[in-house]
Amino acid sequence: MRDVSVLSKAIDIELWSDTGCTVVGDALICSSIDRIGRMLNDIDQFCEVAILHAVSDLIVSKVNPQCASVCIEYGPEFDTVEKMAALSKSLSDGFKKLGIELQNLHSVRSDYTHLTVSVFGAREHSQIPTPNSGSVLISRRLGAAKMAVLREIDNDDSAPFASEIVSKRFLGGMETEFFATDITGFGLAGAAINLAYRVGARVQISLCDLNIVHEDVLGIPVGCFEADGIPTDAFTATCRRSKAVALCAEFAGPALFFVASTNVDDFVDEFRELHGWDPIHIGEFRQEEPYAGVSISWRD
Numbered sequence: 353m354r355d356v357s358v359l360s361k362a363i364d365i366e367l368w369s370d371t372g373c374t375v376v377g378d379a380l381i382c383s384s385i386d387r388i389g390r391m392l393n394d395i396d397q398f399c400e401v402a403i404l405h406a407v408s409d410l411i412v413s414k415v416n417p418q419c420a421s422v423c424i425e426y427g428p429e430f431d432t433v434e435k436m437a438a439l440s441k442s443l444s445d446g447f448k449k450l451g452i453e454l455q456n457l458h459s460v461r462s463d464y465t466h467l468t469v470s471v472f473g474a475r476e477h478s479q480i481p482t483p484n485s486g487s488v489l490i491s492r493r494l495g496a497a498k499m500a501v502l503r504e505i506d507n508d509d510s511a512p513f514a515s516e517i518v519s520k521r522f523l524g525g526m527e528t529e530f531f532a533t534d535i536t537g538f539g540l541a542g543a544a545i546n547l548a549y550r551v552g553a554r555v556q557i558s559l560c561d562l563n564i565v566h567e568d569v570l571g572i573p574v575g576c577f578e579a580d581g582i583p584t585d586a587f588t589a590t591c592r593r594s595k596a597v598a599l600c601a602e603f604a605g606p607a608l609f610f611v612a613s614t615n616v617d618d619f620v621d622e623f624r625e626l627h628g629w630d631p632i633h634i635g636e637f638r639q640e641e642p643y644a645g646v647s648i649s650w651r652d
C-alpha cells in the first residue's frame with residue numbers, strides 16, 4: 353500500500369464553494385452558480401447534465417431547488433435563430449422536468465458554447481449534529497460521467513447517457529443525517545477537505561480499481577470534453593495513482609458523504625432503496641481538533 357498525504361491542516365486554508373447560504377427567519381436560503389462548457393453533441397443531454405451539475409451543490413445539502421437564472425453563451429455552431437431557440441427551449445424543458453422554475457434567461461455571443469446556471473432554494477434552518485467518527489462514501493464510481501460522454505461521442509448506443517448516471521445523485525426523501533458535497537472541479541481531494549473542514553475531522557481514504565472507471569478516463573481534463581471530439585494528448589496517467597485520482601477534476605461527479613458510525617446502516621439502506629445500488633465505502637473519518645486533514649492511499 354502506498355500512502356499519499358494530500359492535504360493537512362485544512363483549518364489554515366481558504367475554502368471556496370459554489371454555494372452561498374443566508375438565514376432568513378427559520379429558513380436557510382441557498383444559491384449556487386456554475387459555468388459549464390458544452391461537452392455533448394446532443395443538446396438535450398448537454399442541457400440536462402449542465403442543470404444537474406448546477407443543482408448538485410444544493411441537492412447534497414438537502415436544499416430543494418426552486419428557481420434558476422441562466423446565461424447562454426452561444427458558440428459559432430449556433431448560427432441561426434432556430435438553433436438558438438432550440439437550445440433555450442431545451443433548457444426550459446430541462447428545468448421544468450425537475451420542477452424548477454426558470455425565471456431569467458440571458459444570452460450573448462461567444463467563441464465557445466457555455467451555460468452559466470444559478471440555482472436558488474431553501475430549507476428549514478437546522479443544525480446537523482457533528483459526528484465524532486464515521487464512514488466516507490461516494491454515490492458511484494469516479495469518472496462515470498466522463499465515460500458516458502466518451503461513449504456518446506463514439507456513438508455507442510448501448511451506453512447510458514451521462515444524464516441517466518448523473519441524475520441518480522438526487523437525494524430527496526432520505527431521512528438519515530449526513531454531510532455531503534459533490535466531486536467536481538476540486539476533485540476528490542477538494543471535496544474531502546471541504547467536508548473535513550466542516551466536520552473538523554481527519555480523513556483516511558483508501559482507493560482501488562473498483563472505485564474508478566479507469567485511470568486514463570479519470571485523468572482526462574474536463575475542458576477536453578468538447579462537441580467536436582477529444583484531443584489525442586488529453587489522456588494522462590501517472591504511477592502515483594492515489595494522488596492522480598485525488599487531484600483529478602470531474603464534471604457532474606459523484607456525491608461524497610460523511611455519515612456517522614451510528615447512521616451508516618440506515619444510510620446505505622435508504623440509498624439502496626432510492627437508487628437501486630449501494631454507495632461505495634472508501635474510507636473513515638474521526639474528529640481530531642484543532643486540525644482537519646485528508647490522507648489518500650491506494651490498494652493494489
